[in-house]
Amino acid sequence: MTSSSDNPTEAGLLRGLEVAIRSLVPEAVVEKVTPFSIDDAEAGETTVKAMGYGQPLLVVAREPDGSAHRYVLHTATPNPYGHDFRADRAAEMLLAYDTFNDIPGHVRAIDVGGLGHHGELVSLRDVGEMYVLTEYAPGHPYAEELRRIGETGEATATDVMRAGKLAGYLAALHVVPDDIAPDDRPALYRRAIRDLVGSGEGLAGIADGYPPAYDERLAGIEQAALRWRHRLKRRGDRLVRTHGDFHPFNILFDDAHELRVLDASRGCLGDAADDVTALSINYPFFALMHPGTWERGFGPLWSSFWRGYAASGRGGGQGLFEVVAPFWAWRTLVVASPVWYPDIDPAARERMLKLAEDVLAADTFDPDMVTAMMAEAP
Numbered sequence: 001m002t003s004s005s006d007n008p009t010e011a012g013l014l015r016g017l018e019v020a021i022r023s024l025v026p027e028a029v030v031e032k033v034t035p036f037s038i039d040d041a042e043a044g045e046t047t048v049k050a051m052g053y054g055q056p057l058l059v060v061a062r063e064p065d066g067s068a069h070r071y072v073l074h075t076a077t078p079n080p081y082g083h084d085f086r087a088d089r090a091a092e093m094l095l096a097y098d099t100f101n102d103i104p105g106h107v108r109a110i111d112v113g114g115l116g117h118h119g120e121l122v123s124l125r126d127v128g129e130m131y132v133l134t135e136y137a138p139g140h141p142y143a144e145e146l147r148r149i150g151e152t153g154e155a156t157a158t159d160v161m162r163a164g165k166l167a168g169y170l171a172a173l174h175v176v177p178d179d180i181a182p183d184d185r186p187a188l189y190r191r192a193i194r195d196l197v198g199s200g201e202g203l204a205g206i207a208d209g210y211p212p213a214y215d216e217r218l219a220g221i222e223q224a225a226l227r228w229r230h231r232l233k234r235r236g237d238r239l240v241r242t243h244g245d246f247h248p249f250n251i252l253f254d255d256a257h258e259l260r261v262l263d264a265s266r267g268c269l270g271d272a273a274d275d276v277t278a279l280s281i282n283y284p285f286f287a288l289m290h291p292g293t294w295e296r297g298f299g300p301l302w303s304s305f306w307r308g309y310a311a312s313g314r315g316g317g318q319g320l321f322e323v324v325a326p327f328w329a330w331r332t333l334v335v336a337s338p339v340w341y342p343d344i345d346p347a348a349r350e351r352m353l354k355l356a357e358d359v360l361a362a363d364t365f366d367p368d369m370v371t372a373m374m375a376e377a378p
Helices: 008-022 086-102 142-152 157-173 182-198 203-208 212-232 272-280 282-289 294-311 324-335 346-361 367-376
Strands: 029-035 057-062 068-073 113-115 121-123 251-253 259-261
Touching (some): 008 057, 008 068, 008 121, 142 157, 142 251, 157 259, 157 294, 182 212, 182 324, 212 324, 212 346, 272 282, 272 294, 272 324, 282 294, 282 367, 294 367, 324 346
Antiparallel strands (some): 029 057, 251 259
């Protein structure tokens, strides 16, 4: 690759490199760009490194007086070691820029940014936090409807219809993504199951937010969930498109009953059980917050949702009950959290945690377990 390249992407990269370098050395011209190999060991050397996380480029720039300057351009490539999504790779680059210069003897980080469509460099050096700009969707959060049912104790026909509609939405969403190569799906599913148990937003991260008094109990829940991870991580055949955070505050209905959703998360790839539990756990949760509302209020929604999802014959319904347990436990820790929901009645929190433990201990999930728990609730 040289500055005379006829390739638009390479030419854009060279121009971008010159702009970035000239912010440091005003009259420098990029003379040469060459790739580093992952490992230059001799053939047959047993310690040769076969894989890296990117392909660094050596950039040589020269000033008019002949002075040469050498830089290294680092990029990241997709792989199943936590760099599956572009956001992962962006995070890696930002973290490198934020930390390299704090380490004694480390090569100095000069700039950080992205590569444009034609290879140009888009600097983020002077940027603080990231942002996303979206359109506005009219409507009210589904949580408002659940609160109204909690107050009245009775679900209307429209409420039951909407629970079925949400099930149908998920069933239609939960399809095998045709833009993901079949060979990539097992690793992406393993990533989703790993994040479920071990990420900061997953079960371990939520558990770490509980007060110390819960440590022993949470250790048992985490250990059980870890056993489920090893049961599920080879189930790559279950990979589907997901929302990733399908709870009542991310679901909007307008006056015409039209559905809009917000804040899709975690790569939007994983198991259908993620979305199904994120929503359905709110029916017993809201019922426990409003005693006496299960039979005529939230119980009909619970039944309508599960019936609607199963009846669709689509999505990730087949074998769903075989994988629900760790997802249910994760969502339980969210709604039972003293940090996220500090005003929960202690008895209700105890019931939710006990149900999570029972679900993790069972071979398959049974919605009737929740119905039975709610029948015993005051």
